[in-house]
Amino acid sequence: MITIALTVNGEPTEVAFAPYKTLLEVLREDLNLCGTKHGCELGECGACAVLLDDQPVLSCLVLGVDCGDRAVTTVEGLATDGRLHPLQETFADLGAAQCGYCTPGFLVTAKALLDEHPRPTRDQIREALSGNLCRCTGYQQIFEAVEAAIVSDADARLKPSRYEERNDRSAKASAERQVVIHERSAKASAERQIAIEGRSAKASAERQDRS
Numbered sequence: 001m002i003t004i005a006l007t008v009n010g011e012p013t014e015v016a017f018a019p020y021k022t023l024l025e026v027l028r029e030d031l032n033l034c035g036t037k038h039g040c041e042l043g044e045c046g047a048c049a050v051l052l053d054d055q056p057v058l059s060c061l062v063l064g065v066d067c068g069d070r071a072v073t074t075v076e077g078l079a080t081d082g083r084l085h086p087l088q089e090t091f092a093d094l095g096a097a098q099c100g101y102c103t104p105g106f107l108v109t110a111k112a113l114l115d116e117h118p119r120p121t122r123d124q125i126r127e128a129l130s131g132n133l134c135r136c137t138g139y140q141q142i143f144e145a146v147e148a149a150i151v152s153d154a155d156a157r158l159k160p161s162r163y164e165e166r167n168d169r170s171a172k173a174s175a176e177r178q179v180v181i182h183e184r185s186a187k188a189s190a191e192r193q194i195a196i197e198g199r200s201a202k203a204s205a206e207r208q209d210r211s
């Protein structure tokens with residue numbers, strides 16, 4: 001076994017593994033990060049793509065021992081503060097992820113492209129993603145999702161994310177439930193009080209009658 005220190009999705013990490021393992025195997029088997037997919041393991045499909053020091057690499061072709069003191073970003077690291085990366089939202093919205101097996105590789109590769117070229121042309125997108133294979137979508141939706149993420153990114157500061165909208169809706173529903181519960185409980189308590197007072201007045205009148 002060998003132990004290395006590296007940064008994974010922004011977290012300083014130490015990991016011990018058999019020295020023959022690829023980065024793909026270390027991520028999936030020793031760090032439990034299974035978002036990165038096993039595909040061909042020959043460098044031909046792109047399913048295993050991750051970012052190594054912000055550059056896309058095929059993790060099936062990189063040895064784990066060569067990743068000491070380096071920064072690895074996997075699909076698990078794309079969301080920040082509970083907010084999906086714009087690419088994750090547009091891939092979901094535009095049908096760019098179908099069976100989803102190729103999606104982590106496309107997402108990290110597209111992220112590297114947008115980080116380097118914030119407004120790429122369709123040809124630049126096609127070129128950047130040419131090493132990633134997809135058997136489901138026909139690629140059109142994937143290219144469109146990357147283009148939509150360019151717009152989403154520009155708008156991100158202006159509109160709340162779907163995550164925040166969901167949180168707002170859920171906080172509102174919870175507040176409404178609390179009001180209903182509070183009203184019901186206050187009503188039940190008032191009714192109990194009236195019943196107690198009624199019973200007590202009746203008992204007192206009966207005692208008066210007897211004496």
Ligand code: FES
Binds near residue numbers: 039041043044047058
């Ligand atoms: S699994 Fe790495 S390129 Fe296919």
Ligand code: FES
Binds near residue numbers: 133
């Ligand atoms: S969505 Fe199925 S392989 Fe790409």
